[in-house]
Amino acid sequence: MEVNFFINKLCFNHFGGKMEYPFQIIEKKWQKYWTDNKLFHASNEKSEKPTYYVLSMFPYASGVLHMGHISNYSIADAIARYKMMKGFKVMQPMGYDSFGLPAENFAIKHNSHPEITTHENIKKMTKQFKSVGFGYDWSRKVITCDKEYYKWNQWFFLKMYENGLIYRKKSTLNWCPECKTVLANEQAEGGVCWRCGTEVKQKEIEQWFVKITDYTEELLDDSELDGWPQRVVTMEKNWIGKSYGTKIIFTLKGSDKEIPVFTTRPDTIFGSTYLVLAPEHPLAREIIESSDKAEELEEFVEDIINSDIKMRTAEETEKIGKFTGRYAINPVNNEAVPIWIGNYVVMEYGTGAVMCVPAHDQRDFEFAHKYNLPIRIVIQNEDKSLELDKMEEAYEGEGVLVNSEQFTGLESEQARKDIIQWMEQKGMGEATVHYRLRDWGISRQRYWGTPIPMVYCENCGVIPVPEADLPVKLPKDVEVSKTQQNPLLSVDDFVNTTCPQCNGKAKRETDTMDTFFDSAWYYARFCDPKNREEPFSKKAAEQWLPVDQYIGGIEHACLHLLYARFFHKFMRDIGLVDSDEFCTNLLTQGMVNKDGAKMSKSKGNVVDPETYIDRYGSDTLRVFLLFASPPNKDVEWDDKGVKGAFRFLNRIWKLVSRQKDKIKFYPDHYEDDFAYSTAAKKLRYSSHFTIKKVTEDIEERMHFNTAIAAVMEHLNNVSSFKIKKDSAQGDMAVYREAIEILPKLINPFAPHLAEEIWEMLGRENSVLEQGWLRYKEEFLVKEEITFVIQVNGKLRSKLEISPDLSREKVKELALKDEKIQKYIKGKEIKKVIIVPKKLINLVVG
RNA sequence: GCGAAAGUGGCGGAACGGCAGACGCGCUGGAUUUAGGAUCCAGUGGGAUCAUUCCUGUAGGGGUUCGAAUCCCCUCUUUCGCACCA
Known part of the structure; x- marks a missing residue:
């Protein structure tokens, strides 16, 4: 006993006096071993092993890995290593999302060029990645600003163009004055820029669109998304926003102009006493121009259009409007109702024109009262108590129709059906489905992105660049600056070109692509990243796709994930892949918070992973992050908790250091004629129960926190078990087993230490190459x-x-x-x- | 306003109809140490009690059940998504 203690002391003192395991040495050693032996190299050669594709959302090339990345990637790495031990051929690739505004702004700030700063940032991040020792197949690295990559963005753009999925349209768009670029609707949520938070303005610009709406119904289909969190599926569903309603065609009095309106309540059509147009409505403009009060109306409309969209669409904002002087004919009764223009009607939804039924819609009710417009009850409530004079708010419920000609007396639900049918027969309107999802605007008026492969020819018009001429290279000799708009406009060599059709003078498109275009298909490029002939070979895609496990933040639910799903369906339609969805299982990991709030520079609560890797090692950081909570929930950062994880790993290392030379003389298997003490049987139960628990926690629900807790508990059991001189053979065998299962048990969470203690226990090769543990049911039977x-x-x-x-x-x-x-x-x-x-x-x- | 998820010790979290609080942090006591740190052992929801024990407890209220943190209904709170959506 004393002797042992002495040896241990020597051992520990050897490493700087502090009783800490030498994680620096261990982690470097095994990182080198993994690299030298290509442990994580996943070949595309056929093999007996089933494949497993684990993918983490690749980081933006910002130059730093923050705690959220480490958390995300620790989850993926745990899964990858576990699956490797389970006998899968695992591919876990990594790359960099590196085009786009942040990279451009970064360069401007550092008075440099994005080409330079981006590659510097990538270098920094790769170094950090390697110090954490994630099991990536770096030979598959993909960098989106690489011309070998963005060439295929252009190729996809052309394929979509060929298939009628690309069009050019002049439209009012979200414009961020700070970023000097157009934003997609989903990038301008709440009226502010998703990147910089600046108020978004409206600006009319001609730009390129991807017809994602052609795939709306397919994107709504969640039948292959069983492995996705319900929450994400619901968010996408809401985002797409399918609603059933009726289009009713009013006509402008004194003309044959049609004014279609969209309503979900056709049963209230007889109660419609006025129409309101959105200020942006094309007809509004026409009416105003011919009006004798044109100036006044014009001013009103301009004011609304230029007002902050966020303010305008806020619920508290007062509803204001102006009468246009014109009337519309309600098709069901030929009644002439006044046409108004109002701030509360938006062009983006429905038809941009609303039939107003003040008695049965609260907004219309308020508006009608304010401007003294007529109100007519057409739905009577259950106790027939609705009276015009006594109404203090609109009655929006169901009821029996009144004042509705031949439909009077019908229940509103039945009336909706009958009225739609009747209107369809008479050509007054029709049942329609409306979606909130808009087409994907991909033009960006900035430099650092994939050039859109189009040219404008004076003779031939807009002509796509032939496939053979790809890539349209982004010129590098460009000065980027904040004041300038798109720097590409001033690069004559780039802009001036010849028409691929007539060889005449032509100008290149200077818009670049939204970076979500880059990230919408990178998962597929990883299957065959060096292919120069095609984006990826069909064979490689067949082997790896769809992604078996995708991991990333939930904030991408309606942007990246939706675009990636769309892209995959498109790639399927042009024969590149044969699945409907790009990933079968999605895990949305939680954020790493500190003091209850998201880590952010502005709050000054950012914790740098490097500090902790230097002080405690990568394994400790991983164990802490995985142990703190289940992967889909937020992690609360806790310095003390990190120490706790470190203590746990130290205890393992110490146990193995102390026992390794002794247990090798203990039996390495069980024999029936061995004697077993009660304590030994309990320890054997612990070993096998822990294997079962860890296996199930990872396999069935990816709860690494409880898996690690189980290993901790097992370690406690091993520590309290004592082998004495006169211990039975059985006890020794049990003790040996209890220790020898540790390397495999901790490998998904603390891979470096796992390798080290595997070696300490006299085993050869990497623990990754050994199979996963199996428990024996017979040892899980308790005597009492x-x-x-x-x-x-x-x-x-x-x-x-x-x-x-x-x-x-x-x-x-x-x-x-x-x-x-x-x-x-x-x-x-x-x-x-x-x-x-x-x-x-x-x-x- | 609509939709979804969640509310458990001082803290992170366990317990997917059957011993509430596994595991970790923190705290308390002890051992060890020149000291600090580290390590090891024991205890730790709250309230009574010398103790054995007893009562109480999973946001609040009701219900289903032999039995509820867990299932159902209502209320409150928090988080997230959507939102003058016609």
Whole structure:
């Protein structure tokens, strides 16, 4: 005993006096080993092994890996390593999302060029990645600003163009004055720029669109998304926003111009007393121009259009409007109703024109009262108490139709059906489906992105660049600056070109692509990243796609993930892949918070992973992050918790260091004629139970926190087990096994230490190449179990009994139990419930 | 306003109808150490009690059940998504 202690002391002192395991040495050693032996190299050669593709959302090339990245990638790495041990050929690639505004702004800020700063940033990040030791196949690295990559963005653009999925349109768009670029609707949520938070302005610009709406119904189909969090599926569904309604065609009085309106309540059509147009409505403009109050109306409309969209669409904002002087004819009764222009009607939804039914819509009700417009009740409530003079708010519920000609008396639900049918027959309107999803605007008026492969020819018009001329290279000799608009405009060599059709003078498109275009298909490029002939070979895609497990933040639900799904369906339609969805399982990991808030520079609560890797090592950081909570929930950063993880790894290392030379003389298998103490049987149970628990926690629900907890518990059990000189052979065998399972058990979470203790225990090669552990059911059978006795559902006593006792015997023991006596004495036992091997409940009256 | 998820010790979190609080952090006591740190052992929801034990407890209220943190209904709170959406 003393001797051992002395040896340990020597050992620990050797590493700087502090009793800490030498993680710096260990981690570097195994990172080198993995690289040298190409442990994570996933070849495209056919093999017997089933494949498994684990993908983390690749980081933006910002130059730093933050804690959120480490958390995300630790989850993926744990899965990858576990799957490798389970016998899969695992591919876990990594790359960099590196085009786009942040990179351009970064360069401007550092008075440099994005080409330079981006590659510097990538270098920095790669170094950081390597210090954490994630098991990536770096030979598959993909960098989106690389011409070998963005060439295929252009190729996809052309393919979409060929398939009628690309068009050019002049439209009012979200414009960020700070970023000097157009934003897609989903990038301008809440009226602010998703990148910089600046108020978004409206600007009319000609730009390129991808017809994602052609795939709306398919994107709505979630039948292949069983492995996705319901939350994400719902968010996408809401985003696409399918709603059933009716289009009713009003006509402009004194002309044959049609004014279609969209409503979900056609049953209220007879109560429509006015129309309101969005200020952006094309007809509004026409009416204004011919109006005698043109100036006044013009000013009103301009004011609204130029007002902050966020303010305008806020619920508190007062509804204002102006009468245009014109009337519309309601097709159902030929009534002329006044046409207004109002701030509360938006062009983006429906037809940009609303039929107003003030009695049955709160907004219309308020508007009508404010401007003294007529109100007509057409739906009567259940107790028939609606009266015009007494109404203080609109009645939006269901009821019986009144004042509705031949439909009077019908229930509103039935009336909707009948009215739609009738209108369809008469050509007054029709049932329609409306979607909130808009086409994907991909033009960006900035430099650092994929050039859109189009040219403008004076003779031939807009002509796509031929495939053979790809890539249209982004010129490098460009000065970027904040004041300038798109720098490409001033690069004559780039702009001036010849028409691919007539060879005449032509100008190149200077818009570049939204970076979501880059990231919409990178997962597929990873399958065949060096292919120069095609984006990826069909064979490679067949081998790896769809992604088996994708991991990333939930903030990408309606942007990246939706675009990637769209892209995959398009790639399927042009024959590149044969699946409908790009990934079968999605895990949206939580954020790493500190002091209850998201880590951010502005709050000054950012914790740098590097500090902790230097001080405690990568394994500690991983264990902390994985242990803190289940992967889909947020992690609360806790310095003390990191220490706790470190302590755990130290305890493992110490245990193995102390015991490795002794246990190699213990039996390495079980024999029937060995003797086993009760304590040994319990430890053997612990070993096998832990294997079962860790396997199931990873396999079935990816709860690494409980898996790690189980290993901690097992370590506690091993630590409290003592081998003495006269211990039985069986005890020694049990003890040896209990220690020898540790390297594999911790490998998904603390891979460096796992390799080290695997080696310390005299094993060869990487622990990754060994199979995963198997537990034996026979060792999970306990000789004695704790059997609970309840009286009326309350715990009153416990028994230590054999699990095989009969129901009768159990009941007998329970009734005889001393503590139970006082609860059942003199009372009638009405019912006895026995849950085998668990409990007995005595119901007394 | 609509939709979704969630509310458990001082903290992170376990427990997917059957012993509430696994595991970790923190805290308390002890051992060890020149000291600090580290390490090891024990204890730790709250309230009674010398103790054995008892009562109480999973946001609040009700219900289903032999039995509820868990299932159902209502209320409150928090988070997230959508939102003058016609």
